Every structure is written in structure tokens, then in C-alpha cells.
Amino acid sequence: MSFRGLDAIDVLRKVFGYDEFRGEQQHIIEHVVGGGDALVLMPTGGGKSLCYQIPALVRDGVGIVVSPLIALMADQVDALTALGVRAGFLNSTQDFEQRRLVEQEFLAGELDLLYLAPERLGVPATQRLLERGTISLFAIDEAHCVSQWGHDFRPDYLGLSMLHERWPDVPRIALTATATPATHTEIAQRLNLTGARHFVASFDRPNIQYRIVPKGEPRKQLLQVLRSEHDGDAGIVYCLSRASVEKTAAFLTDQGIEALPYHAGLDARTRATNQSRFLREDGIVMVATIAFGMGIDKPDVRFVAHLDLPKSVEGYYQETGRAGRDGLPSTAWLAYGLADVVQQRKMIDDSDGDDAHRRQLTAHLDAMLALCETVQCRRVRLLDYFGESAQPCGNCDTCLDPPASWDGTVPAQKLLSTVLRLDRERGQRFGVGQAIDILLGKQTPKVTQHRHDQLSVFGVGSDLTEAQWRTVTRQLLAQGLLNVEGDYGTLVLTERSADVLRGQHTVRLRTEPERRKAAKTKRASASAELPPEAQPVFEALRSWRGGTAKEQGVPAYVVFHDATLREIATRRPTDLSELGAVSGVGESKLAKYGEGILAVLAEQR
Incomplete structure (x- = not known):
């Protein structure tokens, strides 16, 4: 032509x-x-x-x-x-x-x-x-x-x-x-x-629902999301390490979800086979490191999940953008916790490059943490990062279930005082667990060995649980009021810590969503919002498309996108002229697939 x-x-x-x-x-x-x-x-x-x-x-x-x-x-x-x-x-x-x-x-x-x-x-x-x-x-x-x-x-x-x-x-x-x-x-x-x-162009993807939750048991949390909202849907799950990829793919497979691993440690043939299956078959979940995904044109990816904190907002946006390319409702779900922050800080400290490079990596991470901890609309915060202003979207977790915030100045002072006393009075530095044990007044062997039960802050934090103290620590790290250093993630104060300790800075903390009602969600399936009478027609067309794609050895979306099949199922054209008026049906595809589509429609009448 x-x-x-x-x-x-x-x-x-x-x-x-x-x-x-x-x-x-x-x-x-x-x-x-x-x-x-x-x-x-x-x-x-x-x-x-x-x-x-x-x-x-x-x-x-x-x-x-x-x-x-x-x-x-x-x-x-x-x-x-x-x-x-x-x-x-x-x-x-x-x-x-x-x-x-x-x-x-x-x-x-x-x-x-x-x-x-x-x-x-x-x-x-x-x-x-x-x-x-x-x-x-x-x-x-x-x-x-x-x-x-x-x-x-x-x-x-x-x-x-x-x-x-x-x-x-x-x-x-x-x-x-x-x-x-x-x-x-x-x-x-x-x-x-x-x-x-x-x-x-606008960076807004209004069909994607952004949700960020505190990490508890991330694989079980993911499983609940998939079973309740994305049963049978194609999606991508991102993990930070190869080991986590393998374990997560095996876990989902054991739970009856067809999941495949993808990371640089697999041989080239396995990676190619798994990628091909993901592109060509319906309902495959790809569990991967960030080595996977750039240029993936699969339009019907209904969800992208992160089980570890992304390193930057740009990376997060790029990865979540692989969901819902067809414009249909899709989910971007992220679970993150205190260990993610500590791990990312350590990776920055250990990274190659000069101080300027590490400062840049830190700035990327700080922006990502700000997105996670915001009490504002996720989409507003995300678009602001790319220099675009927006109004609250009404379709992210913070819009659907606005988080509360509380004055966390006193707990922050208690935690910062503990870190300060460990360093100043004992010349010692410890990680998160030791500081929380001291605040809770726990007589652990490590506390007793180092005589930390003699510190004035011992037991002053018994009004909060261990989980709540971990949440406080995570948010102080996110706000730059606390930092971690070294191989063991030891806690250290920052320049801004002093203002909190002197009472010159009020610390507002985000209330954990898990202590509030779950955000309202809606299923983001390919057949969502189709008229009831069109749903069996759509499924018949998808079945025909799957067989046709398999015969030709191409991904299903190369034949037609879901959005095109949805319109065909809704309009039910009766001849080639009417079919040619459907969005996404060009002259070549009309000539190649037109009669087959009309035959499927005729069987559904």
C-alpha cells in the first residue's frame, strides 16, 4: 500500500x-x-x-x-x-x-x-x-x-x-x-x-487509580487485591530483587494465579519465552524487576503493582503507565514500609559516583517518599512533580478516603531524643529496632547488655505500639527529620532535627490507612461498564481474537485492542461498511478480519 x-x-x-x-x-x-x-x-x-x-x-x-x-x-x-x-x-x-x-x-x-x-x-x-x-x-x-x-x-x-x-x-x-x-x-x-x-502533553492518566498502602504482608496484600478486583486480568508486579521476583511468582502460582518471573538473572531464552507469553496470552501476571516493561505495548494491562518502593517518581510513573494503555479503568497499587526507606537510603550510600550523584539520587527518593506520605490527592502531587497543575482527581486513595493527620511532635521528639542520647551519651549508634525497644521499655538482652535501660528515655514511648513507632520512624525519614547510615541502617539526626527537639517545628504525621476504612475501589476489568447484553458478545469476540492471534503467531492486541472489540460488541455492525466505521478498524484490518468478525456477531444474534 x-x-x-x-x-x-x-x-x-x-x-x-x-x-x-x-x-x-x-x-x-x-x-x-x-x-x-x-x-x-x-x-x-x-x-x-x-x-x-x-x-x-x-x-x-x-x-x-x-x-x-x-x-x-x-x-x-x-x-x-x-x-x-x-x-x-x-x-x-x-x-x-x-x-x-x-x-x-x-x-x-x-x-x-x-x-x-x-x-x-x-x-x-x-x-x-x-x-x-x-x-x-x-x-x-x-x-x-x-x-x-x-x-x-x-x-x-x-x-x-x-x-x-x-x-x-x-x-x-x-x-x-x-x-x-x-x-x-x-x-x-x-x-x-x-x-x-x-x-x-498532559501527564495525567485519569483512567489509572493510584493507591499506596502500608506494607504488612505484601504478597498476601497483593493476593487480596488481585482476587477482589483483578481476577483473570493481565498485570505486572514489580519487585526490587531477583529473589523476591522468584518467591512472589511462585506464591501467586501456588494460589492459582498464572504468574511468570522476569529478571536479568534468568537465561535469555526463558526471559523471551515469558515475555512472549505475557504479550500473547490473556490473563498472565508478570512478576519482574524494572528490567522488564519499557516499550511494552500490551494495551490491556489492568494493574501494575509494586511490592517495593521505587527509586524515583519518574520510574514509578513510567512503570505504572504500563497499565491501561487502552484508556480503560486500571490500578496502580504500591505497598511500602519502613524497611524500604532504610534499604533505599543504604543503596544510595553504597552507590557508585560522586557526592553530586548521591545528592541527586537522594532528591529522587525524597520526592517518591513525599508522594507516598502525602495527605493530598496523589494525582495532584504526581503531576506537580512534572510541572503540571491539577485539581483533586476523586479517583485515588487519598481522594476516595481522605487520610487524617495528627500532631506527632511529641512522639517525634521522643524518638529523636533517643537517637541523640545513644550517640551523645554512649557514643553508640543503633538501628530502628533498638530505638523502639528503648522507647517501649523492653528489657531485651541487647538493651541490657548496652545498659540502655539506664537512659532517661527508656520506656517513655509506651503510649504507642511497636507498629505505630515504625510508622512514626518511616514518616520522620520521609520528612528528612531523621536519616539512616551504614550497612546496618543506623539512625542519625539531620540538620532539621534540632528544630523539632527545641519545639520550633511542628511535626504533622499521616494516620495509617489501615486504621481507617478501606478505600472504595471498583473492578477494572476489560468488560467493565459494558451493557449486559454486550458482555457475551465481547467475550465471543475475545475468544475469536485469541484464536486468530495464535494462528498468526502475534499478540492478541495486534489483531484488535479491547477498546475496539468493546465498541464492536456494543454497536454490533451488520456489514463491512458499518464495521469499518468502528474506531481502530482501518482498511487493512477490515479486509483481513472483517468477515470473521461479522461471522462471530451473526452467531451471537
Whole structure:
């Protein structure tokens, strides 16, 4: 299919099956089609790929897409091929003959889009190949990978600044789903895009319900969420360590939930197999480290759960953004506790790099802790981090069940005094457990051995339970009124501690949600909000889609997204003309799948 000579809106309708652009898409596409450079910040699921795919189809030549996602390139190409787009990739998964065929297609102008990893683009032979063909544009996907302060830094992205020098007349578009204003500026500088037009879309994902809960028994807490709200749904569970990934996947499997592990310690074949199953099968739960997820286009991920505290708000936003790409209700659920804070502080202390690097990591963690401990709307706080103002959303835990706060100045003074006396009077430093035992007046062997029962603060904290003291400690750490150091997480005072001890600073603490009624939640299933008569039709269409995808060896969403099947189930078109009017049904898919869809609908009448 040739797209040359068509307007962008014609390509949108004929190829992708949508009647109108969303948000800034039209302005971005027109700018790039006209030969301009662009830096695009748009949330996951916001339609970033169309911003370079459509200009590549409209302009003369082949669009070169720089992507770090070698393992997903084949799926991306399959999705475009299903739309009638001529797409290919060059990467290390291909043998010599496969690469030679794609190179010949490129040189013959028989491709619309060619995907390359940044490492391959840096190879002189690849650069010579590109110079022999006609290039319509360069698209740099996941552009935040160029930021050395970012959460997915890839050194090979630094070399992409040469694109403008080597191909000065070819427009470039860099895209990312997450960037603070500072990271945004860094991307522009490192990619030599300081003269590019910047497009910043809203980072709001209103279909995602953000919930953060205190960590008790995280696997059991997760299981309760899955059984009550996401039974049979696809989702991602993030853990900090490989061991935790394995244990959590085994736990969920034992509970009858089909869960697969993914981390860098698994062999490449196992990782590829598990990723393929997650993309191609319905209802799989992937338990993973952050090594998994970038570029995952699966639209029907109904939940993303974190069993450990993310290192930054950017990482958290990027990871939670993998839920609900289809715009349907989805959940972002996080369990975190005192041990997470101590562990993250220790990781920062042990990290490579200079003091400036550690200060940056600390700032990232402090912002994440502020999001966890806020009594305000989660979404307002999250968007504020990215420089965007918003009103309370009414769809996060703090909006649905506003947390109370209380004057925790006296408990804070008691805890800080204990840390101070351990250090000043005894020249000793201890962790959280010892300080709490002293406050509770416990005669443990360790307390007795070090004569801590002789301290004036011994037993002054018996008005709170051990769990409550841990909550107080966690919040003081989050507010920067207390810190941890060393291999054993010893407690130390900060510069701000003195104001609390002198009574010059009032400490407000968040009441634990677990002592309040549970937040109101609603099931975020694919069939949610469908009319009752449309639900069996939707399930029949999903079954047909699953069989079709399996026959073709592609993920189910390559055939049709859930949102498209929902509209078909609701409208029940009776002929190809009516089916072609459904959002997401382009000309190629109508010709390929139209009769099959109509046959399923006929059986449901």
C-alpha cells in the first residue's frame, strides 16, 4: 500500500482506523511532515508512536526508528504489518540472510519504517547503509534513556547527537513518556535538539487509580487485591530483587494465579519465552524487576503493582503507565514500609559516583517518599512533580478516603531524643529496632547488655505500639527529620532535627490507612461498564481474537485492542461498511478480519 500524496488525516483513517487526532498529535505530525525537529513528552498510551509513524508514511523515504527494545522489535513490526505498513528491523536476533534481505528492501525503497537499536546505529557499516538510501525522518523513541540522571540510562543514546551532523536535512523527533523539566532540558542538549519545537502533553492518566498502602504482608496484600478486583486480568508486579521476583511468582502460582518471573538473572531464552507469553496470552501476571516493561505495548494491562518502593517518581510513573494503555479503568497499587526507606537510603550510600550523584539520587527518593506520605490527592502531587497543575482527581486513595493527620511532635521528639542520647551519651549508634525497644521499655538482652535501660528515655514511648513507632520512624525519614547510615541502617539526626527537639517545628504525621476504612475501589476489568447484553458478545469476540492471534503467531492486541472489540460488541455492525466505521478498524484490518468478525456477531444474534 502506498501512502505518498495522502494527507496525515487520510492516513490516520485509512491505516489506523481513527477519525480524529488526540491532543497535540496533529500539531506534532504537521510540524514533522513539514521538516521540523520535535521533542515530544507524552504519557504512555497517549499515542506517541503515531507522531512519527504517520510522518514517515507521508514523507518520501524510510522512517528510521531508534529504539532500545530489541526483544520487542518483531512485535512492533508485526503490529505495523497488520495495518498494511511495510516495516522491518535490523538487530542481533537476525542471521546474515535476514539482515541482508531487510537491507535490500531499505535500499529499494520497499520499507516505510525501519527499526534500529542505538548500538546498531552507532556501527559505521549501518551509517554507510543509511547514506545509500532515502530517509524521511529519524525517530528517537524512549528518549529519556539519554539522561544520565534518568532511570533507564543507555550510554549508546549519547551518540545520537551525530544524526543532525550527518543528516542535517532529515527531521528528527525524540519522544518520551516521562521527564521532569530538568530531564527535558537535558534530553534536548544531549540530542542536539535545542532548536527543536517542544511539545509537552498532559501527564495525567485519569483512567489509572493510584493507591499506596502500608506494607504488612505484601504478597498476601497483593493476593487480596488481585482476587477482589483483578481476577483473570493481565498485570505486572514489580519487585526490587531477583529473589523476591522468584518467591512472589511462585506464591501467586501456588494460589492459582498464572504468574511468570522476569529478571536479568534468568537465561535469555526463558526471559523471551515469558515475555512472549505475557504479550500473547490473556490473563498472565508478570512478576519482574524494572528490567522488564519499557516499550511494552500490551494495551490491556489492568494493574501494575509494586511490592517495593521505587527509586524515583519518574520510574514509578513510567512503570505504572504500563497499565491501561487502552484508556480503560486500571490500578496502580504500591505497598511500602519502613524497611524500604532504610534499604533505599543504604543503596544510595553504597552507590557508585560522586557526592553530586548521591545528592541527586537522594532528591529522587525524597520526592517518591513525599508522594507516598502525602495527605493530598496523589494525582495532584504526581503531576506537580512534572510541572503540571491539577485539581483533586476523586479517583485515588487519598481522594476516595481522605487520610487524617495528627500532631506527632511529641512522639517525634521522643524518638529523636533517643537517637541523640545513644550517640551523645554512649557514643553508640543503633538501628530502628533498638530505638523502639528503648522507647517501649523492653528489657531485651541487647538493651541490657548496652545498659540502655539506664537512659532517661527508656520506656517513655509506651503510649504507642511497636507498629505505630515504625510508622512514626518511616514518616520522620520521609520528612528528612531523621536519616539512616551504614550497612546496618543506623539512625542519625539531620540538620532539621534540632528544630523539632527545641519545639520550633511542628511535626504533622499521616494516620495509617489501615486504621481507617478501606478505600472504595471498583473492578477494572476489560468488560467493565459494558451493557449486559454486550458482555457475551465481547467475550465471543475475545475468544475469536485469541484464536486468530495464535494462528498468526502475534499478540492478541495486534489483531484488535479491547477498546475496539468493546465498541464492536456494543454497536454490533451488520456489514463491512458499518464495521469499518468502528474506531481502530482501518482498511487493512477490515479486509483481513472483517468477515470473521461479522461471522462471530451473526452467531451471537
